[in-house]
Amino acid sequence: MNLDLRLDTSGDFYARKxxxxxxxDTLILNMGPQHPSTHGVLRIILxxxxxxxxxxxxxxxxxxxxxxxxxxxxxxxxxxxxxxRTDYLHGLAWNWAHVAAVERLMGLEVPERAEYIRVIxxxxxxxxxxLLWWGAYLLDLGAFTPIMYAFDxxxxxxxxxxxxxxxxxxxxxxxxxxxxxDIDDRFIEETRKQCSxxxxxxxxxKDLVTDNFILRKRVEEIGEIPADTCRKYGxxxxxxxxxxxxxxxxxxxxxxxxxxxxFNIPSYDTCDxxxxxxxxxxxxxxxxxxxxxxLDTLPEGDYIMPKxxxxxxxxxxxxxxxxxxxxxxxxxxxxxxxxxxxYRLKLRAPGFSNLSLFSEVSEGxxxxxxxxILGSLDLVIPEIDR
Amino acid sequence: MSExxxxxxxxxxxxKEVKKKEEPQVPKYTGYDxxxxxxxxxxxxxxxxxxxxxxxxxDVSCVDMQEGFQVVYHFDRFSQPGRVVLRVMISRENPEIPxxxxxxxxxxxxxxxxxxxxxxxxxxxxxxxxxxxxxxHQGPPPxxxxxxxxxxxxxxxxxxxxxxxxxxxxxxxxxxNNCSNQKSRNQS
Amino acid sequence: xxxxxxxxxxxxxxxxxxxxAFVGLNAIVLVYLERKVxxxxxxxxGPYEVGPPCFPHGILQPFADGLKLVGKQLFTxxxxxxxxxxxxxxISIAPAIVCFxxxxxxxxxxxxxxxxxxxxxxxxxxxxxxxxxxAGWASQNKYGLxxxxxxxxxxxxxxxxxxxxxxxxxxxxxxxxxxDIADGQGAWPWQWYIFYQPLAFVIFxxxxxxxxxxxxFDLPEAESELTAGFHTEYSGMGFACFFLAEYAYMVVASxxxxxxxxxxxxGPVLPGVxxxxxxxxxxxxxxxxxxxxxxxxxxxxxLNICWKWLIPLAVLNLLITxxxxxx
Numbered sequence: 056m057n058l059d060l061r062l063d064t065s066g067d068f069y070a071r072k073x074x075x076x077x078x079x080d081t082l083i084l085n086m087g088p089q090h091p092s093t094h095g096v097l098r099i100i101l102x103x104x105x106x107x108x109x110x111x112x113x114x115x116x117x118x119x120x121x122x123x124x125x126x127x128x129x130x131x132x133x134x135x136x137x138x139x140r141t142d143y144l145h146g147l148a149w150n151w152a153h154v155a156a157v158e159r160l161m162g163l164e165v166p167e168r169a170e171y172i173r174v175i176x177x178x179x180x181x182x183x184x185x186l187l188w189w190g191a192y193l194l195d196l197g198a199f200t201p202i203m204y205a206f207d208x209x210x211x212x213x214x215x216x217x218x219x220x221x222x223x224x225x226x227x228x229x230x231x232x233x234x235x236x237d238i239d240d241r242f243i244e245e246t247r248k249q250c251s252x253x254x255x256x257x258x259x260x261k262d263l264v265t266d267n268f269i270l271r272k273r274v275e276e277i278g279e280i281p282a283d284t285c286r287k288y289g290x291x292x293x294x295x296x297x298x299x300x301x302x303x304x305x306x307x308x309x310x311x312x313x314x315x316x317x318f319n320i321p322s323y324d325t326c327d328x329x330x331x332x333x334x335x336x337x338x339x340x341x342x343x344x345x346x347x348x349x350l351d352t353l354p355e356g357d358y359i360m361p362k363x364x365x366x367x368x369x370x371x372x373x374x375x376x377x378x379x380x381x382x383x384x385x386x387x388x389x390x391x392x393x394x395x396x397x398y399r400l401k402l403r404a405p406g407f408s409n410l411s412l413f414s415e416v417s418e419g420x421x422x423x424x425x426x427x428i429l430g431s432l433d434l435v436i437p438e439i440d441r
Numbered sequence: 442m443s444e445x446x447x448x449x450x451x452x453x454x455x456x457k458e459v460k461k462k463e464e465p466q467v468p469k470y471t472g473y474d475x476x477x478x479x480x481x482x483x484x485x486x487x488x489x490x491x492x493x494x495x496x497x498x499x500d501v502s503c504v505d506m507q508e509g510f511q512v513v514y515h516f517d518r519f520s521q522p523g524r525v526v527l528r529v530m531i532s533r534e535n536p537e538i539p540x541x542x543x544x545x546x547x548x549x550x551x552x553x554x555x556x557x558x559x560x561x562x563x564x565x566x567x568x569x570x571x572x573x574x575x576x577x578h579q580g581p582p583p584x585x586x587x588x589x590x591x592x593x594x595x596x597x598x599x600x601x602x603x604x605x606x607x608x609x610x611x612x613x614x615x616x617x618n619n620c621s622n623q624k625s626r627n628q629s
Numbered sequence: 630x631x632x633x634x635x636x637x638x639x640x641x642x643x644x645x646x647x648x649x650a651f652v653g654l655n656a657i658v659l660v661y662l663e664r665k666v667x668x669x670x671x672x673x674x675g676p677y678e679v680g681p682p683c684f685p686h687g688i689l690q691p692f693a694d695g696l697k698l699v700g701k702q703l704f705t706x707x708x709x710x711x712x713x714x715x716x717x718x719x720i721s722i723a724p725a726i727v728c729f730x731x732x733x734x735x736x737x738x739x740x741x742x743x744x745x746x747x748x749x750x751x752x753x754x755x756x757x758x759x760x761x762x763x764a765g766w767a768s769q770n771k772y773g774l775x776x777x778x779x780x781x782x783x784x785x786x787x788x789x790x791x792x793x794x795x796x797x798x799x800x801x802x803x804x805x806x807x808x809d810i811a812d813g814q815g816a817w818p819w820q821w822y823i824f825y826q827p828l829a830f831v832i833f834x835x836x837x838x839x840x841x842x843x844x845x846f847d848l849p850e851a852e853s854e855l856t857a858g859f860h861t862e863y864s865g866m867g868f869a870c871f872f873l874a875e876y877a878y879m880v881v882a883s884x885x886x887x888x889x890x891x892x893x894x895x896g897p898v899l900p901g902v903x904x905x906x907x908x909x910x911x912x913x914x915x916x917x918x919x920x921x922x923x924x925x926x927x928x929x930x931x932l933n934i935c936w937k938w939l940i941p942l943a944v945l946n947l948l949i950t951x952x953x954x955x956x
Contacts, residue, residue, distance in 0.1 A: 068576040072568075084771050105778075106928060116573040123558070124583055162469060197844060197925025203671035269845055270924050286497040286519070288547030300519050307522035308622055371597055375472035375515065375524060377499075388513070390504055392592045399584075401502040403515075408500075411550045422775075423848075423927045440573060 069114045073100045076109050086425075088117050094191060094429075095436025099413075101422070108425055111417045113410060119440040126400035131157060131367050134396075136227040141402065142438035144184040146226045147177045148380040149402075154229045155310065156376040156387040160369040161231075168356040169233035170312045175246065175349045176228065178342040179216060182253075183209045184381035185335045192332075192430040193264065196273050201264050208253055215245050231367050233359025243350055250343045257340060265336065277328040278416055278428035288415075289408035292383025293338065294432060297331030299324030304379035316348045328431035335433070368395055382406050382433050406432075406439040474523035475620045477606040477613070481529050481538050487608035488527075488541045491516050494617050496525065501541075501551035503559045505586045507593040509533045510561055514541075523620035531561070540566040558584040637741075641730065644740030648729040652877050657691040659876045663917050664690065670921045698872075701865030706769055709862065713767035718863070718870030721760035724753035725877035732884050733808045735894045735902035746807040747795060750885060751788075754840060754878060758784035761842075764871070768862040779848050779928055786935045787839040787846075793943035794829040794836075797950040798822060798889050811893025821892040828946050830890045832939055837882035837916075839931070841875055844920040848928050883912040 075083060087098040096117035102110040122141060126134050138153045139146030151173055158165060165173075186209045190202030213223045219236050220228040228234055264270060280290070282298045295302055301322040305313040321337035323330035373390040383405025390399040409432050417425050479487055499515035514527040531538050540563035541548045552563040553572035560582040563569060570576060574583070594603050606613055661676070665686075668675025676687035705711045731746035733739040743749070758781055765777020801822070802810050814821050823830050839846040863871065887893055887908040896904030926934070 068570075072570055082771060084775075106775075116571070116575070119573040121583060127584075159470065159472065193924060197847070198923060199667070200671055200921055203673065207672070267923070269926055272930055273924060273927055286495070287545050289498040289500070289545075290547075295519075302519045302522075307519075308524075371599055373471065373598065375526070377472070377517075377524075384499070386499055386515070388500075388502060388515070390597060392597055398592060398597065399502075399504045401500065401513075403500045407550065408498075408547055411547050415546070421927065421929065423925075 069098075069100060069112075073102075073112060074110075075102045078104065078109065080104075081109060094434050095439075097410075097434065097436045097439075099425075101425075103422065106421045106423075108417050108420055108422060111414055111425065113413060115436075115440050117440065118437050120437075122402060122441040123400055126397050128396065130395040131231070131369075131397070132365060134400075135230070136225070138402070139225045139227060140437065141404065141441050142380065142382065142385075142406070142435050143225050144187055144435055145180055145381040146222075146224065147173075147180040147228060148378055148385055150226055150229050151177060152376055152378045152385050152387045154231055155378070156374055156389040157231050157367055157369055159376055160372060160374045160389060160391055161364070161367060163232050163360060163363070165233055165311075166357040166360055167312070167354045168237075169358050169360075171349050171353050172234050172238055172358060173229060174311060174313065174316075175238075175346050175353075176216060176220070176226075176234075178346050178349075179212050179246070180226070181381050182339050182342050183212050185339050188335060188381075188433045189260070192433075193270070195426050195430045196270065198264070198270070201260070204256075204260070208249075208256060211249055211252075215242065215249060218242060218245075230359060230363060232363030233357065235359070237358040243353070246346060247350060250347055253343060254340075257336070260336070265332070271329070273423075273427055274332055274431070275325075275327060275329040277424050278420070278431060279326045280412060280416055281326055284412060284415065288412040290383065290405075290412055291408065292380070292405050292433075293331050293334040294383065294409050296320065296322040296334045297328075297431075298326040299330075304377050304384050308377055310376070310378065313345075315352070316345050318345050318348075328427055331431045331433075366395060368393060377403075380405055382435065382438070383409060402441055404438045404441060406434050406436075410434055410439055472524060473526050474622050475525045475616045476528075476601065477526075477616075478528045478530070478603055479608065480605045481531055483605070483608050484527070484529055485539055485541065485544070487613070488514070488544050490608055490614065491525065491617060492544050494518070495520060496617075498541075498545040498547050498551075499524075501548055501555060503555045503561055503584075504597075505559060505584065505591065506530075506597065507591040510536055510559060511594075512538055512555065512561060518620070521621050523622045525617055525620055536561045537564055538562075539564050542566055558582055560585070641741060644730055645726065648726055648740070651729065652726055652873070652880070655880050656873050656876050657695075659879070659913065660691040660694060661688065662914070663920075666914065666917045667921050670918070695869070698865055698869040703865050703867065706862050709769040710767045713763050714862075715867070717760050717764035717767060718867045718874070720763065721757055721874040722870050722877065724756045725874050725881060728753045728877075728881045729884075731807055732881070733811055733888070733894060734905055735900065736812075738894075738902055739808055742806070742808050744804070744806050747799065747805040747810075747885075750807075750881065751792065751795065754881065755784075755788060757840070757874065757878060760874075764863070770862050773862060776848075780842065782928075783839060783842075783846065783848065783931060786932055787836045787939075790832050790935065790939040790943040791836040791840065793940070793947055794826075794832045795889070797826060797829050797943075797947045800947070800950055800954060801825065807888055807893075811888045811895065814892040814895055816892070816895045816897050818892075821890060821895075823890040826890065826946070826950070828942060830886070832943050832946070833886060833889070835934075835939065837879075837886065838919065839935070841878045841882060843875075843879065843916055845923040845926045846931055847920075847925060848931065879913060879916060880909065883909045883916070886912055 070083075070085075073083070075081065081102050081104045084101045084103055085098060086101055088096040098114040098117065100112045100114060101108055122137060125137060135150070135153070138149035141149055186205040190205035193201040216226070217223050219238050219242055220226050222228075228236070280294065280298050282295070282300050285295045285298050285300065291302065299322060301320045303320045304310075306320060318341045321334050321341065323333050369391040371391060371393045373388065376387045376389070378385045384403070385405060386403030388399075388401040388403065389397055392398040413428065413432070416428060420428070496516040496518050499517050502513050504511045504513060509530050509532040512529045512531065514529075516525045516527070517523070529538060536559070538561060540552055542552070542565065549566065549568070550572055552566055553569060555561045556563065556569055557571045557574045665675040676690035679687045679693045680689035705714055728750045730740045731743060731749055761780045761784070762777045765773040765780070798810070799805060802813050804810065887905060891908045894901030894905040
C-alpha cells in the first residue's frame with residue numbers, strides 16, 4: 056500500500072501551490088468540492104495532524120459564472136433575473152440591490168406602496184434564508200430532524216411568495232421603479248397567518264434545539280472571531296453582529312422605508328459560533344416584527360412608478376448601493392457610460408469577505424469544529440464565486 | 442412619491458436627451474461620502490490612515506478605461522457610517538500597484554480577483570494566483586474591454602475632480618474623520 | 630460417520646442457520662422500522678411507495694433496498710489491498726452472528742448453555758473494532774483512514790465502562806451464565822435488576838450506543854464531516870455487510886440489556902420468548918429515537934465523556950455493589 060500520503064505531487068494547480076507548514080507527518084486532505092457539508096462547491100485544502108487543522112486554504116471558482124461580464128454584455132432589463140442567481144437563498148435582496156442601484160443613478164422615485172411591498176417580501180425571504188441555514192447547520196452537526204421542521208415553515212412562506220412573484224427560489228420580482236405585480240388581500244391575510252404561526256414555533260426551536268446541551272457543546276466557544284478581525288477582513292452581517300458590533304445596513308445607511316419601522320439589531324459579544332447562531336434566530340423574529348408593522352401601515356397607491364423605464368439608459372457616472380442581505384452587506388458598484396448596459400458592474404458579496412477569514416480562524420481547530428465554523432458563517436458558494 | 446419633481450431626470454423622452462448633452466446629470470446621492478483620486482505611491486499611506494480611523498474594507502475592484510486601469514477601493518465604518526472611495530489610476534502597459542494586504546488582510550482575495558479579471562499585478566501580495574478563473578486558462582483577462590469600447594474619465598465621471606489628493610494633506614484627514622452619511626440621510 | 634459427529638455440533642450448526650435467519654429477518658424489520666420511525670419524528674410518512682396495494686405503507690421497502698445492494702457492482706479501489714478490503718466486512722458480521730448462539734431467547738430456547746456466555750459475547754463484540762480498522766486502512770482513502778482511527782479510539786475507550794458495569798451485575802448474581810442471570814430475576818418489573826443497578830443500566834446503554842456507532846456517537850461514519858468515514862469505498866454487498874453488522878450488534882446489545890437488567894425472558898402471562906422479543910424491540914426503538922433527536926457529539930467530547938465521566942461512575946458503581954454484597 057502506498058504509504059506516502061503526505062504530499063500528493065500529482066495533484067492539480069492548487070494542490071501544488073499549497074504551502075504546507077514545516078512539520079513532518081501531517082496529512083494533506085481535500086474537503087470538497089463534493090462534500091455534504093460545504094454548502095455548495097467549495098474546496099478546502101487542509102493540512103491536518105490527527106484531528107487538528109494546521110493550515111486551511113479555501114479554493115474557489117467551481118461555480119464561477121462571470122456575472123460581471125454578463126452584466127456588461129446584457130442590457131439592464133436582460134440582466135434582471137441574474138442577481139438572484141448569485142445568492143439564491145436571499146434572491147430578492149440581490150434583485151433589490153440591482154434595481155436600486157440603477158434607480159439611484161437615474162434618480163427614479165419608487166412609489167411608497169412599492170417600497171413597502173419590497174420590504175415585506177425581502178424580509179419574508181430573509182426568514183426563509185435563515186430557516187434553511189438553521190436546518191442545514193444542524194444537519195452538519197448530525198441532527199437530522201430540525202431541517203424537516205425548518206422546511207415546513209419555509210414551504211409555507213415560499214407558497215405565499217410564489218403567488219405574487221411566480222418563483223419559489225430565484226426571484227425576479229422587482230423592476231426599475233417598483234415591483235412587477237401588486238399584492239392582494241389574500242397575500243396580506245396569509246402573511247399575517249404565517250407570522251402568527253411562526254411565533255410559537257420559534258419557542259419550540261429554542262426549547263428543543265438551542266437549549267440542547269449536545270448542540271451547545273458543539274457550538275459554544277467555537278470559532279472565536281474578534282471584532283477587529285472582522286473589520287480587517289470586511290466581514291459583515293451576523294458574523295459581525297455575533298462578535299459584538301451592532302452594524303446593520305438597514306440602520307447604518309437606511310434605504311427604502313426602513314427608517315419608519317421599529318426593530319432591534321440583535322448582537323451578542325461572545326464572538327463564537329453560538330453568538331452568530333443566536334443573532335440569526337433573533338433576526339428572524341425581528342423580521343416578523345418588521346413585516347407586521349409594514350402590513351399595518353401599508354399605503355395605497357401605485358406599485359410601480361408611472362412611466363417606469365422599460366429599457367433604462369442611466370446617465371454617465373457611478374453609484375454604490377448597499378443593502379443588508381441575510382449573509383451581510385451586499386454592494387453593487389455600478390459604472391455607467393450612458394449606454395444600455397453597464398460599463399462595469401461590481402458585485403460585492405458578503406460571503407466573499409466572510410469566507411476569507413476562515414484560514415485565520417481555523418488554525419489549530421478540530422475538523423469537526425471546522426465544519427461547525429463553516430456552518431456558522433452561513434456560506435452560499437454561488438454568491439462567493441459569482 | 443412626488444411626481445412633480447422639477448428635475449429633468451424623470452421622463453425619458455426626447456426633451457431629456459437634448460438636455461442631457463447640455464448638463465451632466467448628477468444623482469442625488471451616489472453612495473459615496475468622500476470620493477478622491479490618489480497616486481499609486483500614496484496608496485499605502487492613505488490606507489494606513491483609514492485603518493487608524495477605524496474603517497473596514499468593503500471591496501477592491503477595477504475599471505478598465507482609456508487612460509489605464511482605475512483600481513477602486515471602497516471603505517466604510519461601523520461606528521460612524523460613511524463610505525470613502527479611493528481611486529488609483531495605473532497604466533495598462535505596466536499595471537502594478539502596491540498590495541494593501543499587510544494593513545487589511547481581507548484584501549488578499551479581492552486583489553486576486555482583480556488580478557484574475559484584469560491582469561493587475563499587486564506587488565507585495567503573498568499569494569497572487571488565480572482565485573476564480575481556471576489557472577490553466579490561456580488567454581487575456583476576461584474583463585478587459587476592446588479598444589473601441591474604452592471610455593475616458595470625463596466620459597464616465599463628468600462631475601468629479603480628477604486630480605489626485607495627497608493623503609498627508611489636512612483636507613484628507615479631515616474628510617475621512619468627518620465622513621458620514623448623515624447629510625445624505627437628511628436629504629432623502 | 631454421521632454418528633461420529635457429536636450432537637452438540639449438529640445443534641450448533643442448525644442453531645447457526647436459525648440465527649442467521651433471525652438476523653436477516655431482524656435486519657429487514659429494523660431497516661423498515663428505522664425509516665418509518667424517522668419519518669414519524671420528522672412529521673413525514675416515511676417509505677410509502679414500494680409494493681402493490683396488498684402491501685401498503687411501503688412494507689416491501691427493505692426488500693427493494695436489499696435487491697439494490699445485491700445488484701450493485703463490487704469493485705475494489707485501485708491500490709487497495711483487496712484481501713483485507715473484502716475480509717473486513719466478513720470479520721465485521723461473522724462474530725455478530727456467533728454471539729446469538731449463547732443468548733437465551735426463552736426458557737428452553739438457547740442453542741448453547743455455557744458458563745461463560747457473557748464473556749463470549751463481550752469478546753466477540755470487541756472484534757468489530759478490528760474489522761472497522763481494517764476497512765479504513767485497506768480502503769486506501771484518507772477519509773477512511775481518519776474514520777478508522779476515530780473508530781478505534783471510540784471502540785476501545787467505551788469497552789472499559791461496559792466491562793465494569795457488566796462486572797457489577799456479575800458480582801451481584803455470581804455467574805457469567807446468561808441463562809442463570811435471566812432466571813435469577815422474577816417475572817415482574819420490580820424484581821428486575823434495573824432496580825438494583827439503575828446507574829449500570831444507563832452506563833451500559835450509553836456504551837452500547839457508542840460501541841455500535843449509533844448517533845450521537847456516530848463519528849466514524851459521520852456523513853457530514855467525512856463522507857461516510859471508514860465505509861466510504863464500499864458499495865453493494867460490502868456496504869450491506871457493515872450495515873447488517875451494525876444492526877446485528879444493536880440487537881445483541883439490546884438482548885444483553887434485556888437479559889442483564891430487564892429480566893430476559895421472564896414475564897407474567899405469555900411464554901417467555903414473546904416478552905424477550907418485546908423488550909428487545911422496545912430498546913431498539915429507543916435507540917432509533919435517540920438517533921433522530923440528538924446532534925453528534927464531537928470527538929474529543931466523546932472521549933471526555935468516556936474517560937472523565939463514565940469510567941469513574943462505573944468504578945463507583947462496582948465499588949458500591951461490592952460493598953453492598955460484602956455486608
